[in-house]
């Protein structure tokens with residue numbers, strides 16, 4: 399797999415300083431031999447790791463562009479165990495879940511469907527996100543390659559998105575595997591944005607459904623309609639209108655007081671809808687809560703903000719030292735503005751049509767004004783200052799009765815940095831109901847019991863809030879429509895609805 403690295407010394411040579419004068423040979427992450435790959439037209443791309451809905455929409459969108467892309471099934475405990483079996487020790491669990499999920503899929507292809515390892519390696523490419531860290535995220539690509547080699551798929555190609563470096567076609571392949579055209583990125587944005595909007599509505603509606611399962615059925619119909627629109631290249635605007643009609647048919651009772659819980663934290667742990675966080679969102683709903691999920695665009699907006707912040711800081715430093723303005727970064731600035739505008743425009747347009755009015759695209763600059771007093775903005779990794787900002791945002795705007803920050807066991811940015819700062823915030827704001835909780839892939843009982851304890855407090859607050867408003871003699875039917883979204887500084891949906899009537 400790799401050329402040896404002479405910088406690594408065995409422990410017994412600790413006092414030996416001969417290495418100082420040696421020529422440095424860095425560790426290289428290359429396949430053991432040269433592999434032959436099928437032509438681009440026969441290549442199959444594997445990916446996934448967004449929400450269940452977004453993975454399906456992305457698959458439909460990319461297939462409409464002529465890319466043979468398959469979203470892997472949602473990672474489960476089997477994926478986790480497979481990841482642990484083939485991965486290095488000491489990784490954080492998103493690596494085990496996602497690496498294991500890929501291996502599980504490939505092993506099934508090989509062992510159950512009889513596709514040879516050689517054919518798999520030559521035909522499949524895995525698409526993933528990567529970065530340079532500063533946490534373990536920097537090791538994800540290498541971890542994939544190590545696990546693939548050990549599971550018998552050495553040479554399988556990876557292609558990765560890196561927010562600050564663009565796209566890396568790893569695996570010795572020099573040709574561009576995917577045409578990363580503006581059309582490709584717009585399709586990606588549409589799939590993610592529409593998925594976010596429908597997901598947010600699903601979380602708003604499900605706790606209040608009169609007929610159990612009716613919201614999930616409506617969402618499945620929306621998924622079918624949007625996927626079909628992607629594949630058949632129909633208008634997505636019209637499709638969102640059709641989805642609105644589907645959702646309007648769901649009967650809701652929106653005067654039930656339910657604690658509102660903001661779920662945030664490390665991106666993957668907070669966003670995944672499965673064993674990766676012990677099905678946290680569904681567990682909260684089963685305990686009578688309404689969730690505020692983190693949309694995927696929040697992560698996109700953070701990456702864009704980080705790129706802009708870095709760019710602006712560099713420009714300021716250059717200007718200070720050279721006393722002249724350097725225009726070389728103008729293109730970067732334009733691209734950053736275009737990306738942010740594209741996300742905002744698409745989100746606002748689709749949200750308005752389907753009837754989501756009280757959710758705005760996260761404004762990371764505004765959020766940074768909350769967190770900058772507590773968190774050094776230059777410090778990135780994980781969600782950077784965003785977790786601190788979310789807690790403060792919830793407190794300032796009364797968004798929820800409980801904020802849960804969920805993170806994989808030992809997550810460096812989230813557990814080690816953000817949670818340390820959160821204790822200062824909860825000290826300054828004693829009214830904050832905040833729970834930082836780790837997932838390890840094991841120990842669900844402990845996880846659930848801690849969530850239940852925090853929920854108890856949230857339920858008390860919800861009851862008091864609800865009872866502070868009078869129930870009018872006549873309730874207008876519009877209150878039960880998902881499209882009725884009064885903007886008031888009250889956390890609970892039922893209490894807010896009551897307050898809007900008085």
Ligand code: SF4
Pocket residue numbers: 490491492533534535664779780781806808809810811812
């Ligand atoms: S943010 Fe946390 S969980 Fe994610 S890669 Fe970094 S250390 Fe691991």
